Amino acid sequence: MYYAVVAYIIYSVYLFLRNLGKPRRKPQEPARLSGVMVKDEACQTYLPRNEALRDVIDGREYFFCSKDCRQKFLEERKRSAPR
Numbered sequence: 001m002y003y004a005v006v007a008y009i010i011y012s013v014y015l016f017l018r019n020l021g022k023p024r025r026k027p028q029e030p031a032r033l034s035g036v037m038v039k040d041e042a043c044q045t046y047l048p049r050n051e052a053l054r055d056v057i058d059g060r061e062y063f064f065c066s067k068d069c070r071q072k073f074l075e076e077r078k079r080s081a082p083r
């Protein structure tokens with residue numbers, strides 16, 4: 001009986017350590033986030049996130065309703081901060 005308890009504890013510790021070694025997976029963001037509205041920075045329109053064009057510029061996330069708006073925003077940005 002005593003040995004069974006010791007064996008059980010060792011087994012529990014073994015499982016615990018084995019779980020520690022596993023790389024933790026981040027929960028995946030659902031592809032479709034319904035109901036989330038994002039702002040198009042070029043034309044100031046709000047649109048559903050899953051329909052928006054997403055772009056990361058200088059570490060910031062931007063959303064656009066169309067490629068034209070994205071292009072327009074990039075050009076405006078270049079003009080305001082020439083580098």
Ligand SMILES: [Zn+2]
Nearest residue numbers: 040043065069
């Ligand atoms: Zn737009």
